Amino acid sequence: MEFDTDIAIVGGGPVGAALALALRNSPLRVTLLEARSAPAASAARDPRPIAISHGSRLLLERLDAWRTLMPAPIAHIHVSQRGGFGRIALSARDAGVPALGYVVDYSDVFTNLANAARVAGSDYRDDARVSAIHRDGDGCRIDYALGGDTAALHARLAVVADGGAIDGIAPAKVVDYAQCALTARVRAAQPHRDTAYERFTTEGPLALLPFGTEMALVWTLTAARAQWLEGAAESEFLAALRNAFGGRMGEFTQVARRASYPLMLRLSAHADPAHVVTIGNAAQTLHPVAGQGFNLGLRDAWELAQVLCTTPAQALASPDGLRRYRNARRLDRLATAGTTHALVRLFSNDFFALGAARGAGMTLLGCVPPARDFLARRMIFGTHG
Ligand SMILES: Cc1cc2nc3c(=O)[nH]c(=O)nc-3n(C[C@H](O)[C@H](O)[C@H](O)COP(=O)(O)OP(=O)(O)OC[C@H]3O[C@@H](n4cnc5c(N)ncnc54)[C@H](O)[C@@H]3O)c2cc1C
Structure with missing residues (x-):
């Protein structure tokens, strides 16, 4: 089967863009679909502060996305x-x-990483809102709206970094x-x-x-x-x-x-279908009490890139293809989500x-x-x- 791209990243927020950057030197073709039309302008309306850990700084330096952040x-x-x-x-x-740690504006992280991904040559498509992801042969078909038109993209693997916005991608535990x-x-x-x-x-x-x-x-x-x-x-x-x-x-x-x-806790079971993997807030949305959501999502993106670079392209969407990634991330995800949840319960009482x-x-x-x-x-x- 002919694929338009190897990896389709659904969502060009900070975590999706970080993954595109982490793959910039790999032979994999990467396409990023982002629903926002003008990232800089619309992200500027989101004033949340993000505390970045020293560990995340080291990762952002490796992605050449640190110098321009001014944290x-x-x-x-x-x-x-x-x-x-x-x-x-x-x-x-x-x-x-x-x-x-360091404090930055969400909008600065967003634009900085999105711009760095473009400069590094990623195919970053704005105004591309994904509506569905279907299994299709050895890979998947992603339906999306581009401006007023509908379009489809055939990819070997869909990495969902939509912040948890699209319903029904993977089963998740939710605590409101x-x-x-x-x-x-x-x-x-x-x-x-x-x-x-x-x-x-x-x-x-x-x-x-x-x-x-x-x-x-x-x-x-x-x-x-x-x-x-x-x-x-x-x-x-x-x-x-x-x-x-x-x-x-x-x-x-x-x-x-x-x-x-x-605020909610939303933790995907990581029982994603074989042609889909969720990262960042799409995999786990945490309470901000410990300032860990983006830091954890960045580690998702980095480790997924390491596994994708060493997995044969034809095995990417096989049932065993990403088992190494899912196993490697389990402890960090569960420990960070568990500690954050315990803090909320202990300190909201x-x-x-x-x-x-x-x-x-x-x-x-x-x-x-x-x-x-x-x-x-x-x-x-x-x-x-
Ligand atoms: C008040 C607050 C404070 C926080 N403070 C911290 C902190 O101090 N430290 C920390 O580490 N984390 C913090 N977080 C968490 C942090 O904001 C998130 O973990 C981080 O933004 C996750 O990035 P993401 O790229 O996974 O998702 P998002 O930032 O949600 O980005 C998802 C992207 O996907 C796009 N998208 C959505 N639907 C579609 C679709 N259908 N098709 C295509 N694209 C789509 C969106 O437009 C967006 O650009 C805080 C959160 C809040 C609410």
């Missing part, structure tokens, strides 16, 4: 709970890395947290000194990340409270934030770029005994160097740390 470094991480004892303080110097993440840029009276704060409050976890002269806020709340705060007057918003976060940064003085995102257990756990982690180092390495490198 804000995180030199210290401070974890605490409002109204409870216990805290954890991590520092880049103690961990022996230049920064514990009935929460939203409210994001915004805020200014405070005191400088952040490259410190990221994670504060567990009775309403949910609240993260303040250093971002140039501002701080990027990611605040987990009930949907109703997030909706109210998104539209509240600036003074009401700043007062509510001060009340939840406390006085460590002095008064908050300004807020801009508010947006909210519904105001029950006194749990508050005391959280405090004791944080004190222990903060005081015992091996435990703290383990935590730091997990945050910096994932399960490979």
Whole structure:
């Protein structure tokens, strides 16, 4: 059978584009189908901040997609709970890395990776919305709308990196947290000194990340409270934030770029049909409390590229073709999703005994160097740390 391409990547978001880049020097023909029409313009409307781990920086450097990102470094991480004892303080110097992580705009990651994939020669098609993927002979047929027309692409393998948008691709376990993440840029009276704060409050976890002269806020709340705060007057918003976060940064003085995102855990069983493999948010959508979704998706893209480069083209869509990839990713996926889910459950609960257990756990982690180092390495490198 004649194929139009070897690998069709469905979704040109950060993870799909990273895969295209990781395959840039391989003999495989790669076509990327992205639903957005003008990536730079439409992605700019998504203001979520992304914390990138040091391990992800190393991968982005290998993909030649780091230099142009201009990220804000995180030199210290401070974890605490409002109204409870216990805290954890991590520092880049103690961990022996230049920064514990970096903060970037989702829109910058999106455009940077999409542009790098184009420059590297990938066939990146905008305005191409996929509607269905069918098994077809030794490979698959992908139906998509291109502008106003319908089109089909025959590929040996479909890699789905659509963020979980297309229904029915692979069975998945879904937990609806009935929460939203409210994001915004805020200014405070005191400088952040490259410190990221994670504060567990009775309403949910609240993260303040250093971002140039501002701080990027990611605040987990009930949907109703997030909706109210998104539209509240600036003074009401700043007062509510001060009340939840406390006085460590002095008064908050300004807020801009508010947006909210519904939160869920969506974990595909990785029992994908043989001609399809899911990566990034399409394989696992996590709560942002630990800032791991993109970092994990980037590791998916990197490891999948290594397997694709060493698998004979005719075996790509066979039942055993990608078993090596699926087995290799299992531990990282399950450990990261499990830890994130446990954090959400533990820290979204105001029950006194749990508050005391959280405090004791944080004190222990903060005081015992091996435990703290383990935590730091997990945050910096994932399960490979
Ligand atoms: C508030 C918030 C904060 C976050 N913070 C962090 C963080 O600090 N660190 C971290 O690592 N992660 C974080 N994440 C998670 C991170 O945003 C995701 O893990 C990451 O964006 C996943 O990238 P992706 O490419 O898999 O999916 P997406 O970013 O969702 O991209 C999917 C792409 O597929 C395209 N697409 C969709 N449907 C179709 C279709 N039918 N046909 C063709 N294309 C299609 C979309 O247009 C999009 O471009 C956060 C998430 C949220 C909501």
